[in-house]
Amino acid sequence: MADEDCIILLSGGMDSGVLLAWAKKNYSGTIYTLGFSYGSKHNEKELACARKLSEVFSAQFIIIEMPFINDLFSSSLLQTGENIPDGSYNDNDMRSTVVPFRNGIMLSIAAGYAENKGIRKVLIGAHSGDHPVYPDCSPVFIDAMSKASQSGTYANVSIEAPFAAIGKDKIAEIGRSLDFDFSLTWSCYKGGEIHCGICATCIERKIALEFTKGLDPTRYSS
């Protein structure tokens, strides 16, 4: 177990939620969780999950306000954007859900927060299934970003993606092995009352949680 503090980008989705449970087992220091308020349609839902997850795992939760993203950037994920497309991530129109360089911005802020507190590790839940649509989830990106944060800080802050080489199905299995409560997480991009069940992230969640062998507690609209 690593005897150090760490920071986790915590969206409130299942990937970063399982990452938090995993880190709780692997890091003995204080865990700081960063949530970002940036105007996505499901922001309120996912931040509520991030807050609850942080309580459950005794992490220090901090919300960062980034109003400029909703004000200046275009994405169907944002409140100012068009409707979220239905369908799987294989469909070309899923690119409309990309928020430009979102992970780069969030990781940079996390690296600054880490430097400010003398923490040397930032963790992100990016996984192998993320790469085709989201370039700022790829291992090449994570590696370059880590080099930037290491060279750009006195604390030599590194960025790691422990799930970079595995898919969401394996993340679900890790969660199951840790007795993780998936009902504490939110995925649906539409941010409605319950998960829609037909947007790409709902479809992906459904498929992944089949690997928990019946432990999916999610209520889907369809």
Next chain:
Amino acid sequence: MADEDCIILLSGGMDSGVLLAWAKKNYSGTIYTLGFSYGSKHNEKELACARKLSEVFSAQFIIIEMPFINDLFSSSLLQTGENIPDGSYNDNDMRSTVVPFRNGIMLSIAAGYAENKGIRKVLIGAHSGDHPVYPDCSPVFIDAMSKASQSGTYANVSIEAPFAAIGKDKIAEIGRSLDFDFSLTWSCYKGGEIHCGICATCIERKIALEFTKGLDPTRYSS
């Protein structure tokens, strides 16, 4: 002359001001200038200069609000921080003016803005004199950050520091050769009525502007 649009991080200081003048000569496309409101003591002064510079050079000026920096980070540069130390950058206490990973955060937001507009170039005025105190000005950092933004965007956004290999004295000379009006810029970290003349950035400004051979229009308190 490069026939493309570009983005410049414009603090309103002399380095980024001369960079804007230099880019105006070297890029024929639209220049977007990003100013950041992050709660530094001299933020109001420098953003007023950034706005004026953008008008003079017909650049599109955008202000990004980053309230989390003043709220969460510690630095004597910030309104929430202790007093700005007097003396030169060689003094050890100048490290108190570091805002953790500030350039990393600003460049990431600029890369996101570039991606959103399909712009492929972000320029920053970091120079060789910046490196010892500010790790997020070093060529190693800039290079890693550029790799991160290239790999993390569809537009393959690159980050360049045209003045990385030269000092502030050479920037002053370039400004002189471009008939740049240095009175349009603000340096002093204290953000008073006029430049204090005794903080590190004022001392550095004075020395550099001697290379303009008498063209320093700045009024200093001492």
